[in-house]
Amino acid sequence: MLSKPFSAATLALAASSLVSAQTFSECNPTKKTCPPNPALGSKVDCDFTKGDCGFFGKAVGTDIKHNGNGAEFSISQDSDAPTIRGNKYIFFGRVDVEAQAAPGRGIVTSVVLLSDDLDEIDWEWLGGDAGHVQTNYFSKGDTSVYDRSASHPVAAATTQFHKYSIEWTSSAIVWSIDGQPVRTLASDAAKGGAAFPQTPMQVKLGTWVAGRKDAPEGTVTWAGGRADYSQSPFVGYYKSISIVDYAGKDKPANGGIKEYVYGDQSGSKQSIKIVPGNSDDAVKDRTSSKDGKDDDDDKFSNTKSVEMPPPGRASTTSNEPSASLPAATSAAATSAATPASTPAASNKADTAVAGLPSTSSPRPAPLSTLAASASGTASRVPALSDRLPTSAATSSTNPATLPGSAAAPRHAASLSAALIAFAALLL
Template sequence: MFFARTRSPATLAAAAAAAFSTLTAAQTWTDCNPLTTTCEPNTALGMAIDVDFANGAVDTFIEAGSPTYGRDGASFTVAASGQAPQLMSLFYIMFGRVEITLKAAPGAGIVSSLVLQSDTLDEIDFEWLGADPHEVQTNYFGKGQVTSYNRGQFHKMDKNNQDEFLTYVFDWTKDRTEFYVDGTLVRTLTPADADDNQYPQSPMQVRFGAWSGGDPANAPGTIAWAKGPTDFAQGPFSMVVRDLKVIDYSTGKQYKYTDNSGSWQSIEAVGGTVNANEGNADQVAVTATAAAETGGPAPTVPPGGIGTDEATAQQTGWPWDAADRPNGGSVPEGWRITEEGKLRAIGAGASLRPHVLLLALSFFAGVVAVVRR
């Protein structure tokens, strides 16, 4: 499958720098909002990938902070104020299933997160609070509207989510979003359940990592929601992700907004079809149905549930200099995504490794920026 480059290097560098600039900005940030203007298309996954992080980093994810890799998978460690290691996909999915197997990070105020977020600020979340190893939160937002922050639900768990690798699933379609915890269906969200016109329905990136909601630098409401404050002297605190499976229920090279409505009907799958893969996806194995949820979050909880690391962001596995910022979200022309989530050249014609190509593009973007000053 061919994946075209959709954004210029200068635009992507600026977007990435903005995305990782402050702790709270990333939770409501988008470099171009299709609700208000015409934006360039999103790079489509258009297939299924299965990433085993025990095999190391994969170059289809942007890295912020300093995730590390070992035999158990990818570790996201918070050891000091302002740290929030995370990964963000280069690709987008237009409806689909995301399955992650992880151990949540322990520690009062420490938050482990899995977030799907679109350029229109549609959002679907799992959050695990380190203060309670027997609970998980589900959440959603539509078009960046938070109203009274009334969308969150807490779900009790029999197993300890910090001691055991457990699997969590979003199964997201135009008709409903299902949240699964270790084979148990804990929540179903439909357009009728969601607040008016706020059902998530636009192309999403995949983001996950750990941060300190209980950081004393945060707002009091956020600290309270995260069951902080965080005592960093008790750390470090690590979230460990063993593997990630992503199925894009649509096909094509890009996802293009054809108007400013943000509706799924307005999304064009360039070179493919929206929902073309939905019927071919394996069904999620359901072993139980959970009891009713327990309450909701404090009213000042920000959307996103994932912070931003103060350290330089970089392309996973690619040798970016500390002064650089990552390419912000597209697959280079002439490269494809493999089923393992890695980039490979298409045919013999593409002889450069992707990091060499993108470093050259980054250098060119820097030269252009200097010339324009």
């Protein structure tokens, strides 16, 4: 990864316009030819109690301390958004993170898997709700509807460590807490697989302020209110992470993979070419093949980090079959209790595991709906991925889970300094 910070020109472009339903990606392979994605091709384990992990780079401006709790992500003001990002991609795989979310109303902690064409898989914690964690996914940056998020019970998320896992294969995504599956999304449940995340992804970890003074009301409502800095610092911890690349298959790869190349602009898993070789060479190729333009690695160094808001994008179209409960329905959904009238069948499900209630919590679109580049290419600012939620509908049986009213995309957010920094973060 390069150590030079992103340029002022990049920031200016990010701030130049606020475009609704657009996402921020310096090079989206579904729109043009882009550099290959360096492949992890095997497994990496990071113990953050021992210090920085070489697999991750810090966004410019990020200051992370390490102690017995791991990597400390601290927030004391609106502009804080410590973030780190892996320097290689996985093409299906597994991610296990030991984390303790940052407390505080308006504070969000995130684990995000994000691809260049804006497929995304997330964990998100709201600091004001220590009893729940949210899961979400997006396909190709689609923000036409905001109903892909779900909320799951977890004990003392802001004061205790838990292991949060994502296993992502060609057929399903399984989110687990401490080894217990809490949600499964079958590929077929996402528009027959068309809206299923399926392209190589990077892993991003970070915290950000959704309850900023200049944040849209929908975002603030989703986050539980404005941040109260009289209670700061708000500190979250990542103790360890394990990342396994399946290299296009449904089991761990054993190395020998250099990179992943988009063969066309379809954004389908079938279009991804797996190139054999040394993945370290791919990283060198990516950073040395720049043609005078900022590469996404420019925003990261091994010592600093950039401010960035939410992860996540918002969803697929409304005709996507899903067994997950729609907004304003019962909070106790299980795969075995899906009403017969629900369009999704049990074998085509986006469900919580039986016995583990999961509240449907459609979160407004990603904060990534930001800028357009000077060339006219729509850019997206991914939330750690990016989540500037709109006001989400509240479950009738658990109004405390997701306060808010009817969902309405919060695309009218003002572009603060923090958002500008964030825009540069996920190029």
